Amino acid sequence: MLDFNHTPLLDDDLKRQNFPSNxxxxxxxxxxxxxxxxxxxxxxxxxxxxxxxxxxxxxxxxxxxxxxxxxxxxxxxxxxxxxxxxxxxxxxxxxxxxxxxxxxxxxxxxxxxxxxxxxxxxxxxxxxxxxxxxxxxxxxxxxxxxxxxxxxxxxxxxxxxxxxxxxxxxxxxxxxxxxxxxxxxxxxxxxxxxxxxxxxxxxxxxxxxxxxxxxxxxxxxxxxxxxxxxxxxxxxxxxxxxxxxxxxxxxxxxxxxxxxxxLNFCKPYGGPSNDEDVKAVQYAYDFGNGWFLEPLVKGKWPENMQKFATTPTANYPKGRALPEFSADQRTKLIDSYDFLGINYYTSSYIQYRAPSVGIAPGYSTDCHFNASGNGKLSF
Structure with missing residues (x-):
């Protein structure tokens, strides 16, 4: 693993002998x-x-x-x-x-x-x-x-x-x-x-x-x-x-x-001045990176997941309930890693998507954003 406290390597330095011996x-x-x-x-x-x-x-x-x-x-x-x-x-x-x-x-x-x-x-x-x-x-x-x-x-x-x-x-x-x-x-x-x-x-x-x-x-x-x-x-x-x-x-x-x-890096499709897309980037984090990372750090679901995945629907008129971690489960979850492995494939542009009308509810509609995939816009 690299020590990011040191000066980053330049492209010309990306040779095996310039990496730490371990x-x-x-x-x-x-x-x-x-x-x-x-x-x-x-x-x-x-x-x-x-x-x-x-x-x-x-x-x-x-x-x-x-x-x-x-x-x-x-x-x-x-x-x-x-x-x-x-x-x-x-x-x-x-x-x-x-x-x-x-x-x-x-x-x-x-x-x-x-x-x-x-x-x-x-x-x-x-x-x-x-x-x-x-x-x-x-x-x-x-x-x-x-x-x-x-x-x-x-x-x-x-x-x-x-x-x-x-x-x-x-x-x-x-x-x-x-x-x-x-x-x-x-x-x-x-x-x-x-x-x-x-x-x-x-x-x-x-x-x-x-x-x-x-x-x-x-x-x-x-x-x-x-x-x-x-x-x-x-x-x-x-x-x-x-x-x-x-x-x-x-x-x-x-x-x-x-x-x-x-884990995936996201940017607002409409740029930093587009408030809705900027908010949607946080939605993308909460329903993507944060879905499994935040419980390991904080012992709870990401904020926007708690908000959007519990809204009432036709099948759940009183609202859905996210599975709740017990006090014992939270204690076991928090800091339950000695290291974090990251698989990184691509970055995404994120665009805000209003709550869908006439579409069956679920994870895909809860998240309120569209994302580009594989480097191409696919909204």
Missing amino acids: FLFGVATSAYQVEGAWNADGKGLSICDCFALRNPDKISGGTNACVTVDSYSRMKVNISFCSFVNNYQEDVQLLKKMGVNSYRFSISWPRILPGGKVSMGKNQEGINYYNKLIDELLANGIEPFVTLFHWDLPNALEEEYMGFLSSKVVADFVDYVDICFWEFGDRVKNWLTLNEPHMFTYNGYVIGKFAPGRGENCKDSDVETEPYTVAYNLLNCHAAAYRKYEKDYKKSQKGKVGITLD
Whole structure:
């Protein structure tokens, strides 16, 4: 990490030798993106597996990640042609040749707990896979950064109690991360509880583009409340996992636990003299960056979210209620991070949008702004 108290580097100084000696250059993947082996060696189904296989029309080219680059199978011993070749060593060597000294990957919850719960049994084959990967990375001078949840919830929990729509998920998540801390924490010193919970919630429960595919185009979804319920349960999962490590592992393992958020820089579309757009930039912060960041700092939802997401609607004539953090939950949430991971993709122009008339209420209408996307105005 860079020390921003020092003089910023000039473009001509952006050479590796000019970075601090302990600066980490890295790359990142997620289990669903690279592992493949979706039903191999006792792995349970994830909501990503089921969503892609059941909804090929929502995936580019109708594809899925049942194989991908087959990282899991490459870890297995290949006995073809009477030779033993550990292909995963080749993968790690490619990382080394790239010159990286850190690698962020995620652990597949259903590969560790196929049924999502400890009571349904652990999958030792899955544990062995991650042990081999971690050991090989360290043997090559590559520091592992491990994400505990990168959107691949065990489908068994989605079917049992609708996953992150239920507060039951918190206890099951803590049981899962407890196994990970116990099995891998002697070597893994940097943990991320969640990857981009905002993107998971928005795409999975507002527009239905990602698993589990709920939201505006799902007939049995309550788009007025579900995104906020999911966010509430995700944050409580994060806080509970952080406190679990703090209580049971931090003293002996001396690791750090953080969270990765996708954050976006915004500017008023009409310029600094356009008062409505300037206000809308704050709305964008409260419904974007602040949605998951403010509870970690202040233990409460952002101000404009509290204001706009509780207004009366036809279905809720007395007003909606955002899930409220209890005193104990607030205590666990505040400062529940040793470091903050930031995924930054683009900036946005923000334009004020008046409350919609005749459009079904929900997160998309609560936020009162339009945003440009991917560098292009798309209001």
